[in-house]
Amino acid sequence: MRTLALLPIGGGSGYAAWPAYCYEWEDLLAQHEQGELERTQQLQNRIRLLPSSRDVQRMEAAICWPAQYLARLVHLLVAVNVVALAHSLERDSGWVAAKRGGYADTWRERHDQGCSIIARGLRSCRVPVF
Structure with a gap:
């Protein structure tokens, strides 16, 4: 992000x-x-x-991972993307909860669950991660 x-x-x-x-x-x-x-x-x-071409290449690969591995788990997909955006803005899940509602702990927990699923999917597909 x-x-x-x-x-x-x-x-x-x-x-x-x-x-x-x-x-x-x-x-x-x-x-x-x-x-x-x-x-x-x-x-x-x-x-x-401006970001380097290598940074853009990595971003293009990684930006698809939530949709690829969390397509059926929309609540986790949203949490991964929203919390990642918050981290890129140097904010935390409390900021996400204030903007989108709910509890910061729930947003963080869903983000962590989604990232774990993505990591398992990347490992099982043997995708090289930078």
């Missing part, structure tokens, strides 16, 4: 060489007075690192 979040969205035309907004001198002075200038400069100077 983390690799998926790092991928650029849209086609090649989605990136522009120009910044989203050109700040005039008066804008910068007003931001400095309000204490927002440093935040604006940090946003302008950030660098977005």
Whole structure:
């Protein structure tokens, strides 16, 4: 999920060489007075690192595993995907419970059960895992 979040969205035309907004001198002075200038400069100077082709290849293989091995166990499939998304956002199952309802322990337990089933399936099919 983390690799998926790092991928650029849209086609090649989605990136522009120009910044989203050109700040005039008066804008910068007003931001400095309000204490927002440093935040604006940090946003302008950030660098977005793209995942390597190997990371994308691994992601493409792994992203199918829940659907492949948990197709008949929808409640586990959902839990594996939602908790994986939460972990990629540096959140926990408590965040999932707050967003989707239920209990954090139940989400975590279902996630762990689903991951165990996936691991057994990968071992039985002799799928090489990175």
